Amino acid sequence: MSARVLVIEDELPLAEMLQYNLEAEGFRVSHAETGEDAEILVAEEEPDLIILDWMLPQVSGIELCRRLRSRPDTRAIPILMLTARGEESDRIRGLSTGADDYVVKPFSLPELMARVKAILRRVAPDRVADVLKVSDVELDRSAHRVTRGPREVRLGPTEFRLLEFFMESPGRVLSRTQLLDGVWGRDAFVDERTVDVHIGRLRKAIVRGKERDPIRTVRGAGYVFGEREAR
Numbered sequence: 001m002s003a004r005v006l007v008i009e010d011e012l013p014l015a016e017m018l019q020y021n022l023e024a025e026g027f028r029v030s031h032a033e034t035g036e037d038a039e040i041l042v043a044e045e046e047p048d049l050i051i052l053d054w055m056l057p058q059v060s061g062i063e064l065c066r067r068l069r070s071r072p073d074t075r076a077i078p079i080l081m082l083t084a085r086g087e088e089s090d091r092i093r094g095l096s097t098g099a100d101d102y103v104v105k106p107f108s109l110p111e112l113m114a115r116v117k118a119i120l121r122r123v124a125p126d127r128v129a130d131v132l133k134v135s136d137v138e139l140d141r142s143a144h145r146v147t148r149g150p151r152e153v154r155l156g157p158t159e160f161r162l163l164e165f166f167m168e169s170p171g172r173v174l175s176r177t178q179l180l181d182g183v184w185g186r187d188a189f190v191d192e193r194t195v196d197v198h199i200g201r202l203r204k205a206i207v208r209g210k211e212r213d214p215i216r217t218v219r220g221a222g223y224v225f226g227e228r229e230a231r
């Protein structure tokens with residue numbers, strides 16, 4: 001599971017607990033303490049899901065939710081609200097502001113995880129599916145196994161992650177910067193030539209004999225994986 005989750009919560013112990021447990025499930029997690037920081041992170045990281053606390057200093061969770069929903073670039077990001085208020089009117093208000101779901105504090109962690117996964121299965125199934133399949137290439141996240149047709153493909157950890165990232169967005173051109181961020185992480189000290197080196201290794205492992213190369217280099221733009229055969 002490689003979905004990006006942004007946790008917006010000013011209670012640090014709770015935020016850390018959420019981050020720790022989401023990362024243990026394989027999510028890539030970032031954290032903001034205030035609505036202002038959150039708006040910057042949302043733009044930078046393009047999260048697949050936001051966990052948003054209702055009670056935040058300055059800009060409240062409700063207000064932030066309203067802002068995110070009003071902007072075309074953030075409108076579609078699912079939001080799970082955390083709220084300490086149990087009253088029905090507040091819950092309805094939260095949902096009518098545009099939250100996809102809510103959890104009342106104190107919540108049970110398994111319940112929160114189940115809700116997170118349920119939302120992601122709905123909006124970003126490729127980010128949570130155990131098995132990704134693009135034409136004859138199949139990647140099993142939980143077994144950490146890749147096959148092409150009947151043949152098993154052996155990959156190093158970086159090539160595996162690279163293929164996984166490609167298979168989450170088949171047919172889409174990904175720039176070297178997007179690949180760097182997605183595979184190595186934003187803070188990694190890796191240059192763009194490293195991407196080319198690992199693409200080369202991935203190609204070598206995945207293409208045997210006369211097999212079609214599922215990765216196409218797009219000059220000046222990046223790489224695209226798994227386009228339709230007939231172009």
Ligand code: CA
Nearest residue numbers: 010011053055
């Ligand atoms: Ca709070």
